[in-house]
Amino acid sequence: MKNALISIGGLVIFAIVVLLLERLLRIFQIVTTSTQPALDTSTMILNLLPHYLGIAVPMALLLGIIITMDRFSRSSELTAAYGAGISLFHITRPFILIAAILAGLTVFIEGYLQPIGRYNYRQVEHSVKQQSFAAILREGTFTKVGNRMFYAGTEKPGSAIGPVFIYERVGNNSDDSSLRITTAEEGQLVIRESGEPVLQLAEGQTYRILGKTRLRGDLSFDKTAIAGAAELTAFRSRGKDERELTSLELLKNRKGDVYQTIDTDVNNAAFHLRAARAALLLILPFIAVPFGLNYGRNPSSTGIFVGVVMLVSLQKALEFGQSLGAKGIIPSGSGVWTIIVLVAGFAYYIYIKSAVKMGQPPLSSISIAIQGFKDRLGKRFARLKKAWVELR
Secondary structure (H helix, E strand, O other): OHHHHHHHHHHHHHHHHHHHHHHHHHHHHHHHHOOOHHHHHHHHHHHHHHHHHHHHHHHHHHHHHHHHHHHHHHOOHHHHHHHOOOOHHHHHHHHHHHHHHHHHHHHHHHHHHHHHHHHHHHHHHHHHOOOOHHHHOOEOEEEEEOOEEEEEEEEOOOOEEEEEEEEEEEOOOOOOOEEEEEEEEEEEEEEOOOOOEEEEEEEEEEEEEEOOOEEEEEEEEEEEEEEOOOOOOOOOOOOOOHHHOOHHHHHHOOOOOOOOOOOHHHHHHHHHHHHHHHHHHHHHHHHHHHHHOOOOOOOHHHHHHHHHHHHHHHHHHHHHHHHHHHOOOOOOOHHHHHHHHHHHHHHHHHHHHHHHOOOOOOOHHHHHHHHHHHHHHHHHHHHHHHHHHHHO
16 A cells, blocks of 8 residues: 555646646746746645646556555566455455545545636736836837737836836727827836835827728826835635536526526536446556556556556546537436446456456457567567568
């Protein structure tokens, strides 16, 4: 059990790091306009962890058990255990206990931490995109905040930067909307005692465009100032997306009378998907243990390869079943639970076959086929090499 816990824990950490690397680039692009990039980056990563844990835990559980069973098989410990009268089910019991703990953890992660983290991530992203001039004025970049587009040129001696270009849409509808364009040779950011940022512009002009061609209010200035940050709008309340609701909230909303903006089929399908993912963890030990058996004959890479392909396919199949239920094509829970029942039947078959009779492991035929393919490929390559030497 200790070896399995070490393997599973290491695989979880490794998977989270790999998955986060893909998202870090996008996070860095978002926080470029932040006044506190380190804090916002850390907050966004912490809110993403529950999402990636939901992906990493099933994979780590499956691979950890396969690797552990492969070590038992290769070191002849499994054969010795059989000789001492210890059954395969007795050997599997620690893995079942680990799976039960991880299933309970998954219920909490996907049922509470993940939806709350998803909402908090979007909230931080929303607030970062509405920043003050202190974050907006970056050298040589266009930045859109609210209804304004800012551009700052190269940095000048002192704290000035320029030229500065500000493009702003004024008005709420197409009938009275117009554009205000402001240009200046240089700008300087000043922070008042109250903490409010003020952008001081020098040697520039501003004018408005009404419609497509009409100019109005052309004004040149030596100095002017734009006070305040971009207009901040509060982020929407949680509950617009079913993925932001906890499992208890989804359960309360199964009839659609709590969050009326969410369709009942979508709501119930999301709840069943979360429950099915937790149930899948309880089945995985009965698949991973047979996949890890080799009795010193078939390589462990076969079980790992087949296990990864099978688990990825299962996750996609569950999402497909959930989408069918969300669209109302089938009952909301029938798609995902049909897949779980089929997987449980497959797990029962290969586990009983491995536990009752100590014969060829379930994946031995695949290993033999792969080895046979390698042998045939090697022989053909040797013949081609011999023919090439003769031709020369």
